[in-house]
Amino acid sequence: MSTETRHNSTIDPAGTTPAIQARSICKEYKSSDGTRLALDHVDLTIPRGEWVAMLGPNGSGKSTLLGIASGQVTPTRGDFNVMGQDLAGLERQLIGVVFQATALDPRLTITENLVDLGRLQGISNDGIRTRVNEALENSGLIDRAHDRVSTLSGGLARRADLARAMLHDPALLLLDEPTTGLDPNARQHYMEHLSRIHSTGRTTIVMSTHLVQEAEKAGRVIMLDAGRCIADDSPSDLCEQIGRRILKVYQDDFDPPEGEGWRRLDEAWTLPVAGHSDPVVEDLLEQGVELALMKPTLSDVFNRLGGSELSMTAAIR
Numbered sequence: 001m002s003t004e005t006r007h008n009s010t011i012d013p014a015g016t017t018p019a020i021q022a023r024s025i026c027k028e029y030k031s032s033d034g035t036r037l038a039l040d041h042v043d044l045t046i047p048r049g050e051w052v053a054m055l056g057p058n059g060s061g062k063s064t065l066l067g068i069a070s071g072q073v074t075p076t077r078g079d080f081n082v083m084g085q086d087l088a089g090l091e092r093q094l095i096g097v098v099f100q101a102t103a104l105d106p107r108l109t110i111t112e113n114l115v116d117l118g119r120l121q122g123i124s125n126d127g128i129r130t131r132v133n134e135a136l137e138n139s140g141l142i143d144r145a146h147d148r149v150s151t152l153s154g155g156l157a158r159r160a161d162l163a164r165a166m167l168h169d170p171a172l173l174l175l176d177e178p179t180t181g182l183d184p185n186a187r188q189h190y191m192e193h194l195s196r197i198h199s200t201g202r203t204t205i206v207m208s209t210h211l212v213q214e215a216e217k218a219g220r221v222i223m224l225d226a227g228r229c230i231a232d233d234s235p236s237d238l239c240e241q242i243g244r245r246i247l248k249v250y251q252d253d254f255d256p257p258e259g260e261g262w263r264r265l266d267e268a269w270t271l272p273v274a275g276h277s278d279p280v281v282e283d284l285l286e287q288g289v290e291l292a293l294m295k296p297t298l299s300d301v302f303n304r305l306g307g308s309e310l311s312m313t314a315a316i317r
Contacts, residue, residue, distance in 0.1 A: 017084035019172050019204040020046040020069055025078035027064050027227075038064040039075070040227040048083075048171070051198045051205040053218035055298060061227040062208035063100075066176050069206065070097045083171055093121065096165035098175040102157050103164065106150035110141055110160045113149060114167055121168055135163040139193065155186025159193065166197065173197070175207040179214065191217050212298045223302055230305045239296040242304050243272030247281060248292045265303045272296065272304070 022044040029036045039061045046052055054062045067073030068080055071090050080087055083094045097103075104113045114135060118128035136142050139159045149157060158178060165173060175194075179187040191214060198205055207218065215221050216235045223231040223238075231238055248268040249256070256262035256269050260280070263270050273280055276293060284291055 016048055018045050018081075019048045019050070019083060020044060020206065021079075021081040022065075022068075023079040025065075025068065025080055026076045027061075027068065027073065028076045038227050039068075041078075042227070042229055044222070044229070046204065046206060048204050049201060050220055051194075051218045052207070052220045052222060053215035054206065054208045054222050054224055055210070055212070055215040055302070056208075056224035057210050059226075060224040062210075062224055063176050064227075065224070066097075066174050066206065066208055069172075070095060070174050093168055094170060095172045095174060096168070096170035098162055098165045098173070098178045100176050100178075100180050102149070102161040104149045104157065104161055107148065109146045109148050110136070110152075110163070111145045113160070114164060117164055117167055123168070131167050131169075135167050138166070138196070139163040153186070155182050155189060158182060158186070158190055162190070162193065166203075170203065172204045172206070175205070177208050177210070179209075179211070187214070215298055221298060223298075223305065225302070225305075231301065235298060238298060238301045242296050242301055243274065244295075245273050245275050245278075245293045246296045246300050247271045247273045247278075247284075248294060249284070249289060250292075251290055254289060263303055265300065270300065270303075272300075 022042055025039050025042040025044070026037065027039040029038055042061070042065065044065075054065065056062050064073060068075050068087070069082055071082075071087050071092070074087070082090055085091065085094075104110075105116075108116070111132060114132045115128055118131055123131060136145050139162060141156070141160060141163060144152070144156060144160075147156075149160060152160065162175075162178070165175075179190050182190065194205060194207070195217065197203055205218075207214070209215055219234060221231070221233065221235050221238060222229055233241070248270050250268045254269055256271070261271055271280065273293070275281075281291070281293065
């Protein structure tokens, strides 16, 4: 499915080279069982300045797509440009990458990690000091600057890793499920920090996640399933596409009528409806069926489009 038909982007791409431009991207992996298609003819344009969440379950192709954007994975077919450059000639300083596991040396302090990275990037000694102080302050880590990474909590380690990725002020920030393993409070702080980064207007953010609550923070959501884009729009517009309300029935003995579009999700039978006055709602109430009416979520949208069930929250691991 192409994502070129979007009309609600808050960024005007006219006259500006997109942060990411992909044309018919495929990625195949060969194994003893045959060939698995991780990405299946994906078309994608992400204008500069957007905050995009790639939403999908494990194995949907999110990490593969980010791997291609960061130059770590070579597509089998298709054309892929980052900040107007092809992958072979990509200037690495244009991008910052946060992996699922932190890229920090646990034996060093946060400051030592950042200083070492600055030197590898060729930043002058005076420039390193300035950049490191800015990165620590922006991440709220000034008071932990000299703590060894091995002593940090999961949330602090993740923030330190984000500071690493932002040290050189990249134009494009790629994050592969960056809150994996964090508790809800740490996850919230991390997402708030991403929001502050985006508010500066200098950095395009592309983040993969399987969590609905995280994807809702982004201005645009690209839904991936089995290596294909199945939807692409703002969170609110995606939800409005399936109806004003979602009717949910949790009764174990409820047998929904065929042909009306009922779907099983989160241990409930669900159906998009217009609202309380919808004839289906009125009929079920007359029958004494216990029901709930809720605003649609991205999980409802994903399920309605044929995708797998998504997570509302993440397990701590």
